[in-house]
Amino acid sequence: EHSGKMIADLNHIMAGGVSAQALFRGGNELPLGPKTDxxxxxxxxxxxxxxxxxxxxxxLGGHIILPTMKSEVLYLALAMLIGYLVGIITITISGIPFAFGTSAGVIMAGVFVSYFRSCNPEFGGPVHEGARSFLQDFGLNTFVAVLSANVGSKVIAALGGDTIFWLAGIGTVAALLPPLIAFLVGIKVFGLNSVISDGAATGARNSTPGLNAIMEESNSSIAAVPYPVAYALTTVLALIGGYFSMILQ
Incomplete structure (x- = not known):
């Protein structure tokens, strides 16, 4: 009934101290003004x-979603389970096993759930913002802690003489140059939006913290759209590269 109207046309409806703060379409925030349709x-x-x-x-014929202290964990658990099951699936092609891995599967499940929820806030049930923020920060910090515990001792043992300087230099170049080139190719060659290109480059680096930083700075979740695609492709390519490296050795 109200589709196609402008915000200014709804002034007679939004009475009693109600004011519009933001408008989202397809998960993306749009500029809000009197002439916004x-x-x-x-x-x-x-x-x-x-x-x-x-x-x-x-x-308006819509559904109201108010802030709540409750959090629905069933959808969260199901998404994690589905992502885990997808991650452990292995497909062998010409003797080469291909698999996303459990971590990549769970991350992609989270990205898809987040995207669907951004389009429909009712999807997944009520979630308290404090609980969501805690899970996000706790998960990220736990991931970093476990990764450091697993590889920290090996890195320290390997550092000797001038190895640390070579390692620091090569690591810096390897970490910064590929995503920078991918980002520039995306916006210069393919004409992508800078946020989308940045999301793809971040996915290629398998950097979830980078994705979170992009979405926070851009105030949009659109960077999450190309992220899982680039994540999956680079994961598969890394597996293939590792397989051929073992053969050459």
Whole structure:
């Protein structure tokens, strides 16, 4: 009924202290102004008294989602389970085993769930913002801690003489140059949006913290769209490269 109208046309509906703060379409935040048009499936973030918000949501034909202290963990557990099962699937082609790995599978499941939720905030049930932030930070810190515990002793044992300087130099170049080249190729050659190109480059580096930083700085989750594709491709290529390295040795 209201699809195609502008925000200014809804002033008579958004009364009682209700004001529009943001508009999301397909998970992406759009510039909000009096002439911004709304379409079916858009997510409108409003502030105001609960009673007035309920009235506005009813008149707009939408569903109101209020901040809550509850968190639905069933969808989270199912997404992790599906990602884990996808990650352990191994397909052998010409004697070469291909698999995403459990970590990549769970990450991709999380990316897809996040994208669907950005399009429909009701997807996945209620989630308390504090709980979501805690899980995100705790998971990232745990990942870094476990990784450091597994490889830290080996790195220290390998550092001797001038090895540390070579390692630091090669590591810096290997960490910065490939994603920079990929980013520039994306925007210069393929004409991609800088955020999308950055998301793809981050996925190629398998850097979830980098993806989080991009989404935080851009105030958009669009970088998560190319992330799993690049993540999966580079994971497969790394497996193939490792396989041929073992053959050559």
């Amino acid at each position: 709304i379409r079916f499936g858009d997510v409108l973030r409003l502030t105001g008294p609960d009673a007035a918000l309920s009235s506005v949501a009813k008149q």
